Amino acid sequence: MAADTREDTQTEPYVVPVAPPNANALPQSSGLNTAGGKAKEAGVFDALRSIKPSEFKEVHKKPCVRDALLTGIGGGFGIGCVRAIWGATVWSSCNWAVGSFVFGSFLMYEFCQRRRLLEKAGMKRAVEVIDRKQAEKQKKAEEFRVAKRKAQEEK
Template sequence: MSKNAKIYEVFPANANALPEGSGQNTAGRPQNPNLTDAVKTVRIQDFKQVYMYPCVRESLLTGIGGGFGVGALRVVWGTPIPKAANWAVGTFAFAALANYEFCQYKRMLEKSHMKRAVEIIDRKKAEKEAEAKAKREERRRLKEEADNKAEAKKSSWKFW
């Protein structure tokens, strides 16, 4: 190493790279996902139940209605049918996707509001329980004081 060499020049470019077999996987390198792996995860059952997923049914109906409306308007205005069909398909895709994303956003907001409501209800419940416990303790203390006063008033002997 030369006297005026800088430290960052001494180390190789891959100095921070993980060594082979460092726990990424058995081969030592992370596997990149590919299209065949993705296709293997798709099942026919998924397509049969697509309407059951949240927001999908409403989004598809909105897309179908919007696509039909825009396609019909384009045909009425004199656009050739293939071009109007392209507009209908594009409108379907855009409207369905936009409605789906908006619905997911509303669900996320609703979930966060519900979480907040549950936290508030739990906090109020804890406050009420603490208040009830304090009242019970106060009643118990007052009863003990009254019992002690009554006991003190009693004499230790009686006439028969």
């Protein structure tokens, strides 16, 4: 029976796929996955399932997270206390504290990431300068050796 299905598929005419309207667009079943069909879109629950509980134990090891959280905690505590001292309700003070924690943490994280990016670019430039200086030094040393050999050969 498997031979029959193989013969049937070989006798079917070849179908030319219709070109998409845009040259940059891919057809519906372009083979992006192995089945050739449309890929299932990920939802919120799929994203939540991808988070492992062990990742929460190591969040402090990520760069800039510690500074951002400490800044957010301090800012949230400070703003919440100031609001409470000025006579705002407890609920309002807590809302301001949480909001300033989130906002302060976000700003500090972005600031730290930007600072790291600039430091990385600076280090890259420094390495390039050091490599260039080292190449110049080697070139001068080679020229000196060649000149020394010529002087010895002339003697």
